[in-house]
Amino acid sequence: MAGAEKVTITLPAELLEGMKAHTDDVSGYLTELAERAERRRALRDELARYQDSFGAFTDREMAEARALLHGAEAERELRGRVLDEYLTDCESRMGAVSGEARQRARQVFDEVFAAEGWWGAAS
Structure with missing residues (x-):
């Protein structure tokens, strides 16, 4: 993965076990979750700017x-x-x-x- 940095995180054991029940690639799973969260944040910011310019969505x-x-x-x-x-x-x-x-x-x-x-x- 180009431009990636390795990080270490600590998770509650129950949360980690729950993730392992759904995937064998916990690292990839967490990466996907982080990417999705960042996309949602960027979308929220973009929508807020739009509404500031043109008014609230109906x-x-x-x-x-x-x-x-x-x-x-x-x-x-x-x-x-x-x-x-x-x-x-x-x-x-x-x-x-x-x-x-x-x-x-x-x-x-x-x-x-x-x-x-x-x-x-x-x-």
Whole structure:
């Protein structure tokens, strides 16, 4: 590994045993964890600078980002939010949407996306 330095760390025995249960390469595992933590820190700093310049992210932007970062579970959450936003808009224009109509809308929404092989059920 170019540019690497060797360090010695002390870990609680239980933590080390837990790591050994998942990998034979504890050193590589810890290196990967440190790299991941550094990437998260750099991303947090970059996002903070962006928000300082352009304002806070909307809930929808945050949901879309989570979907990209965390996969299907976040995608279901995003789809549920999109449907909720749509139903809220319908209510503001046409009046209350019944619980039965909400359930039917969720069912149709799920059926369309399932038929296309897209996301799982809306949350």
